[in-house]
Amino acid sequence: MTIQQALIEKIRLADRPGANALLDAWATEHGYERLLAEILDPTLILIGEEWRSSETFTLAQVYVAAKVTEDVLNKIVDLRKPSPADQLPKGPVVIGNIEEDFHALGRRMVGTFLRTDGWIVHDLGNDVPAAEFVDKAQAVGARVIGVSAMMMTTARHITRVREEIDRRGLTGRIQLAVGGAVFRICPGLDAEVGGNGTAPDALGAADLFDRLWKQSVRKEAVA
Ligand code: B12
Known part of the structure; x- marks a missing residue:
């Protein structure tokens, strides 16, 4: 089973802690930013498509998917390193x-x-x-x-x-x-x-x- 399939399974069961544990394990190896771009972003698109076309997801499950993504975003914000002192901020x-x-x-x-x-x-x-x-x-x-x-x-x-x-x-x-x-x-x-x-x-x-x-x-x- 791929990470995306495992994640979708957790989302279907509304298992937010389980989804978080799965994603944390992947991010430990590959990083949270890759997790967002490579796993969560495509998963949400896929869920959205299925939600629209075949109603295999309920609104509640889409909501769980959104909450899991929010959890990851909050972790990224917490982990973000401040810019080096010698790097001027952009505008x-x-x-x-x-x-x-x-x-x-x-x-x-x-x-x-x-x-x-x-x-x-x-x-x-x-x-x-x-x-x-x-x-x-x-x-x-x-x-x-x-x-x-x-x-x-x-x-x-x-x-x-x-x-x-x-x-x-x-x-x-x-x-x-x-x-x-x-x-x-x-x-x-x-x-x-x-x-x-x-x-x-x-x-x-x-x-x-x-x-x-x-x-x-x-x-x-x-x-
Ligand atoms: C999660 C979701 C929800 C959640 C939102 C939760 C939240 N806190 O955000 C909830 C359940 C609340 C929701 C509600 C609704 N939703 Co909705 N939703 C989605 C879903 C599944 C995922 C959206 C998402 O978060 N994607 C993940 C993020 C990371 O991707 P993204 O938003 O595209 O953003 C990326 C890029 O686009 C880009 N980007 C985004 N913004 C910007 C800005 C700039 C400047 C740049 C450069 C780049 C950029 O970078 C982002 C990161 O990579 C999509 C399906 C889809 N295909 O997108 C439907 C979808 C967007 N929803 C849809 C609909 C119809 C609705 C509702 C009307 C449903 C209803 N009947 O109530 C309501 C409307 C609410 C409203 N008025 O806004 C439709 C829209 C159809 C259309 N094209 O008009 C979609 C496409 C589902 C579908 N296939 O039909 N939704």
């Missing part, structure tokens, strides 16, 4: 789930990976109105806002963040990163909602934020 960035979206896990993973990469992350949480993203970015001097949306309906609300950035004359200065399950399955949706770029997972998010930060600096220099 402040703002992240959150768009209005009406409550799928926190992906966003929290992105936040965890960005912090590990040295960014100062201001996480506004779930269900964040467009103006709040831009208010925060202006208050902390962020050049990148990362908006997470898991569903087609909520992804469309991201256009309001784009409008808010443009209305305040911050086009180019503030770059808009977008991501979430729906962007993985709908190529081109990122541009459609006004995003400057997307990444399929938390590992890719760190590179994307680097690229968008530099893009903002360049645009400001030529303005």
Whole structure:
């Protein structure tokens, strides 16, 4: 039995401690960050697909899967080593789930990976109105806002963040990163909602934020 099959079995039985023990054992050998990217992320996608297509998972089981992932995220946060004193922190960035979206896990993973990469992350949480993203970015001097949306309906609300950035004359200065399950399955949706770029997972998010930060600096220099 693979680790993914064993994990799914524990989730079906709502055995959260059992799932945690299994994952801790794997992480001892391979690390928690690999656990997230290689085991949990694909497992959640698979559970989500089955939940939708064949209802072989109940909402309660999906909830257990989310809780187990949260447990792992909390461990990563606890274990995170502070950046070496000689390494300058990267700039402040703002992240959150768009209005009406409550799928926190992906966003929290992105936040965890960005912090590990040295960014100062201001996480506004779930269900964040467009103006709040831009208010925060202006208050902390962020050049990148990362908006997470898991569903087609909520992804469309991201256009309001784009409008808010443009209305305040911050086009180019503030770059808009977008991501979430729906962007993985709908190529081109990122541009459609006004995003400057997307990444399929938390590992890719760190590179994307680097690229968008530099893009903002360049645009400001030529303005
Ligand atoms: C867990 C889950 C839930 C949990 C959420 C718990 C929590 N605390 O987060 C609960 C049970 C609450 C839930 C509720 C609902 N859900 Co739900 N859910 C899921 C599920 C199974 C997994 C989502 C998840 O956490 N994935 C794991 C994370 C790690 O992946 P991720 O979110 O994609 O994030 C990664 C990348 O996308 C990327 N990323 C994420 N954000 C960002 C941001 C930036 C800037 C960047 C660069 C990258 C990035 O990096 C992340 C890490 O690698 C998905 C299935 C799926 N295929 O995703 C359905 C899914 C998203 N849910 C769905 C639905 C329909 C719902 C409900 C409407 C169900 C209902 N009838 O009530 C509600 C809506 C709630 C709401 N308004 O938000 C649908 C959406 C369909 C659609 N495309 O429109 C999906 C796709 C299931 C399906 N196959 O039908 N859900």
